[in-house]
Every structure is written in structure tokens, then in C-alpha cells.
Amino acid sequence: MSIPLFKKRITDFSKNNKIHNLDSLRKGDPIVHIEHGIGRYAGTTILETNGIKSEYLTLIYAEDSKLYVPVSSLNLVSRYIGINGNTIPLNKLGNDNWSRIRKTIFKKIKDIAVEILATYSKRAIQKKLAFRLNPVNYRIFCEDYPFDLTSDQMQAINAVLHDMCQPVLMDRLICGDVGFGKTEIAIRATFLAIDNKRQVAILVPTTLLAHQHFDEFSHRFAKWNIRVEMLSRFRSLKERKKIIKKVANGEIDILIGTHIILQDIKWFNLGLLIIDEEHRFGVSQKEKIQSLYVGIDVLVLTATPIPRTLNMAIYGLRDLSIIATPPAQRLAVKTIIEEYNINTIKKAILYELKREGQIYYVCNNVRNIEKTKIFLQELIPGLRVAIGHGQMCEKDLEKIMVDFHHKKFTVLVCTTIIETGIHITNVNTIIIDNADRFGLAQLYQLRGRVGRSNRQGYAYFLKTPSKKLDREASERLKALSSLEKLGSGFTLSTYDLEIRGAGDFLGKEQSGQINTIGLSLYMDLLKNAINTLESSSNNLFNFMETIDNTIELNIPFLIPNDYISDVSMRLQIYKKISNANDMEEIEAIKKDLIQHFGKLPDIVNDLFNITLIKKKANSLGIKHILAKGIGKNQWGIIEFSIKNYVNLSNLVRLIQSNPSKYQFNPVTQQLKFCYDTEDSSHKIHYIEQLLRYLA
Secondary structure (H helix, E strand, O other), X not given: OOOOOOOOOOXXXXXXXXXXXXXXXXXXXXXXXXXXEEEEEEEEEEEEEOOXXXXXXXXXXXXXXXXXXXXXXXXXXXXXXXXXXXXXXXOOOOOOHHHHHHHHHHHHHXXXXXXHHHHHHHHHOOEOOOOOOOHHHHHHHHOOOOOOOOHHHHHHHXXXXXXXXXXXXXXXXXXXXXXXXXXXXXXXXXXXXXXXXXXXXXXXXXXXXXXXXXXXXXXXXXXXOOOEEEEOOOOOHHHHHHHHHHHHHOOOOEEEEOHHHHOOOXXXXXXXXXXXXXHHOOHHHHHHHHHHOOOXXXXXXXXXXXXXXXXXXXXXXXXXXXXXXXXXXXXXXXEEEEEOOHHHHHHHHHHHHHOOOEEEEEOOOHHHHHHHHHHHHHHOOOOOEEEEOOOOOHHHHHHHHHHHHOOOOOEEEEOHHHHOOOOOOOEEEEEEEOHHHOOHHHHHHHHOOOOOOOOOOEEEEEEXXXXXXXXXXXXXXXXXXXXXXXXXXXXXHHHHHHHHOOOOOOOOHHHHHHHHHOHHHHHHHHHHHHHHHHOOOOOOOHHHOOOOOEEEOOOOOOOOOOOOOOHHHHHHHHHHHHHOOOHHHHHHHHHHHHHHHOOOXXXXXXXXXXXXXXXXXXXXXXXXXXOOOOEEEEEEEEEEOOOOOOOHXXXXXXXXXXXXXXXXXXXXXXXXXXXXXXXXXXXXHHHHHHHHHHX
16 A cells, blocks of 8 residues: 655646647647647648658648648647637638737736736735644554555645645645545545644535545544534534534534535634535635635545636646546446437346446436336336435435445436435446536536446436537537546546636636637746746746747658557657657656657657757747758758847857858848768757857
8 A cells, every 4th residue: 555755746737737738639629829820630641841751730721721730849739728619710821810819818918927926925925834744643544545546646645745734825626536536635634634733624515425424534533533523404403503612612623514514613723624526616605615714725626627616727826636547447437428218228227237236317307206217117117216316304315325325226316416425336327317408517427426346337318309409518418428538527627618618717808818819828828927927037028929940950750650650649749749848858758658669769769859959949039940961061051030049159159260161141140050960860969069059
């Protein structure tokens, strides 16, 4: 069993950001190029120039114009994420309309960056007493966890422990699928708080989930004389008052409850608030949380962050940890989407009965739930069916769930009350009636109720027959069916951003800007704007300067098909390489490739080296490098942009030292150079040395 102790903070959203990845890109998807605007992805192609083959991304723009983007320039492109991505108008190549749009949005982004930094500052000055980790107690406590941690769990736990042991308030979001181990992270954070003599509040959206957590936390803390209590609407007024009094006196260490704990409770020494399934709480409830729980650490758990929460993580206003690694032997749930069909229902139930499993049948209209039960019993005579919904009294509902858990009946006809807090491993089929009426996060959570063992799970999403779905409903179902892979909750939230828009976390105007240029590009520009402001640069618009420079060395650079055959995988790697900022990141990517695919071909090594040259040239304000030949007395050209960062003294010294080899034309801003090279690696090394000298 792995018991991690924190070593460093793990919060870099951009490096793990699935929004930026191109691995899920499909032909026809909208894509945005920072210099040319919005086009559509048309696949990759190998182009040959002067006998040299390289791989390019093909983009289609208005009037069927094509743009070929070399794979070394993928840092300039990203998936377009915004409302109506399928119908967004394409930009015209060679038209300055995109340039005007971008310039206007850049100015607005700067204002938002200023506001975000102000929020940073406000949060930073809210100091609190840093927790101290007792390694001995912590290790003993962790030994009771019966499973091995996944690498993602370990990273998330490290990050949470680090945050809590700082004098700055923690506000961290843990995003991971149901059953991926978020609760264990919350339990370990709770232990650290209580070991530091602080109380913990755990806010959950439903009574069923409150019971689930109460049982789990009580079990884990049983050996430690830690007092756990639960508040819900089913407690009598007398019981509630008694519990609240104990909380105020410090007689309760952990209080678990629904929104009822948002009432004015006087805490003895509250140190940590944990919010589970945050997307289930409304805006007014979140505002209540912010007003009541001030000056304490906050840990939020969710499988599918809502757009507003995702925005906060994007902007760095909330730290983010993603748990994408599934538990061992877990299988992805197979998703079937079709119109309501009695034969499909019968077939699904009979198949599950054959393997002695159980079924959830979700009918989210309480008035029709009894009719649905009768219908199923008539469809399959002898079928044992029960009903469960939130309008039942707590004792009856609890008995139903216990009986279902003990296999006293086969089918539970229920509302979305099962969405959270239900963990029955023998239920591996779920049928959802009128699935088009559910939200994306709801459907994802409901699907997560099955397939929680090593058995194959099935989710049937039945649409209303003969009904033309509205755009959002159609997009929701399409997105869900495309993401059957385990650990897709975070990616699904980015689709939610596409369908619903990014929200107005810092103002209503913001969502319009995001939809104009796409969320991914918006994030990049905002991040650069914040970095520029934080660096106190004289030029607040350095982040606007992007040079789509070209490097022509007459050297092929691509990942051969016989090294990595999958196009999506190649795109993902190309994107990682082009986004790498330094040699350390490049070496890490190389190491991963060697580990998964074997020794790097020379052509892939050249790709890495040319990418680094391109980045160095961009940082110096170099627009173009041309060095096509190999051999003695070959000529090349370096063209500088009007605003560049070349060391002028070094440039003059270079020309004066050897005027026959180096010549500068001030009119064209070009440096002509003569070189002698034996092969491609020698040429690359020469260009690298020349750029290093010019810097």
C-alpha cells in the first residue's frame, strides 16, 4: 500500500489540460489558429518540398481555402470550444477581420487579467494557521486503507496536504469519476485537520449521500476516538439542536450534512470545509457557503465540474487536481443511445437477469413511477420490481435500498435520487427513460452508478420517440456517447462548456469573448496576460505578440507512421512537443516516447531539435530562417521582425569578425550567413549556436 507524504505543490492546470489536447480531434471539428482564426480540421497530410517530407495539419477556411500547418507549429492551434461550434462561421484567409477581432479581445482580456490578479491578492492576504503533518500518526491512519493508491490519487493527496500546511487558504477542486477515490482524499484531509485539533464540515447534496459518508467516515475513524455526526432534514428539531450544541462545544469533530448545515452554526474550531458533488448546489447556496465559511480551507469534490467551477480552475482562482486513472480491473460502461423501444428494454433486463445482476430503471416523473413498475412486471412476468424516490419517508426509502442491496428484488424503478451516494456493485445495467431531458452532468453521474466492479456495465439512454431533439439535448447525448473511456468526467465538462458556454464568472461580457475566439485560445491569452502583468513588464501587451515564424532547414521532421501509427496519438505528441517550454520538458517527452514506443528514429530527434530552434527564434523576434543546403559554402538567411530582441552588439561583432561570411541588409532586416555542414545534425547544431550567440 502506498502512503504518500507531500513533496511539492501540483497545481499546473495548463500542463494537464485536456482542453488543449488534440487527441480527440475529429475531421470537421472547428479549430482556431491564433494568426488566421477559425477553420475546420481536415486531417493530416505528408507534404514533400524539395525532396523533404514533413507532416502538416490541414485546415479548411471560408471559401474552401486550405491552410497547411507544420507540426512544429501546433502551439499556434487549438480546438475551438464555444457555443455552436458546429455552425460557427469560418474566417477568410488573408482577411484582416480576424486580426481586428483578436486585437479588441486582447484589450478586454488585459482588464480581466487585472481583476484576476486582484482576486489573487485578496485570497493571498487571508492568512490562516498552517496545519502540521505528524508523519507517524498519518502513516498509521493510512494503513487502514485496503487498496493501493493510483498515481493520480497520490498526486492529489500530495497537493491537498501541501495546501493545508501553508499559511494561505486552500481552495482546491478534485475532479475524478465516481469510484476513482475522491472520498479517500477527503478522508485523509479530514484526518490532518482533526490531528491539528480542528473541526471538519462535509456538505453533500442528498440525504442518501450523507448516510453513505457517515458510514464510511465513521468506519475509517473508529479507532481514533473521533466523533462523527450527521445533520439532515430527517432529523427531528430536538436532535438537530442537540447536534448543533455539541458542535459549538467542540464535542463533534466531523459534521456531515445536506444544505441544512448552511444555517447559522456556531463552530468551536472549524478548519476545513469539504463540498461533495459541488455541481448539485445552486447559486444561492454557493453564495451562502461563501458568506458562512470564511477563513478556512475548502476542498471540493466532483466528477463533472460545472462551467463556472471549471472557469475558476482555468483562471487559477481554484487549484485543480484531476484523477483520471481508473481502479484496477474497472471496465468502461458501454453506452447505448436510441429511441424508446420496448424490445430494447426487455432484452437489456433479460441479459442482466441471465448473469444474476440487477438493474436501475430511471423514471424521473414520480407520477408515472407506479405505472412504470406495472409495465415492467407485465413485460417480464415474475420480475421483482421496487420503487424508490425522494418523496418517500426516510425509513421506507432506506429499507428499499437495503433490500435492493441484499438482492431481494431485481429492478429498482427510481428517480435521480440514485445519482449520488449509491454503491451497489451487483447493479451493472441502467436504463434511463427520456434521457434527452437530463443534464450532461446528471447523465454522466447516472451512468457512473453501474460498472463499479470488474463486470461490464451497460447504460441505455432512451430518447423520446418521434421527437426532434433541440440542439443542446442532441449535443449532450452525442458528447456522452463519444466519451465511454474511464476518467472522462473532466473532458465531458469541456463539452459542457461548448454546449452551454463558459458562464460569466467575472462578468457577462466574458462568455461572448470566449465564444468568439474559443475557450482554449482565450485561456492561453489570459494566462500570458497574467504572466506579463505579474512580471511588471513595461509593455502590457507583450502577450499579444505572436510570430508564426518559419524554419526551412531542408530537414524532414515528422513522427513516422511505422513508429506511431495512430493519427490521434501523433497529434497529441506533436502538440506536447510544440507546447514544451524548455529542454527539461523536451527531455521528459523523449523519455515517455522511448518508454512506450522504443528508440527514437533520427527524424523524430530532428523534430525535437527544430522545435527548439523555432521557439528560440520566436523569443528573439526572428520571422524566418532559411538554410536549405548541406556541404561547403552554403548560404542561409535569418530575417528579423521590426521589433526583435537580438543582442545588437553581438550581431555587429559577428559581422565585423567575418564580413565575407556574415552580411546584414538593414532594408530587408535580413542576416545572410555562410556555413559548412556535413549532415542534418551538424546543420541543426550550427543554427543553434548562431541563435545562442545572437541572444
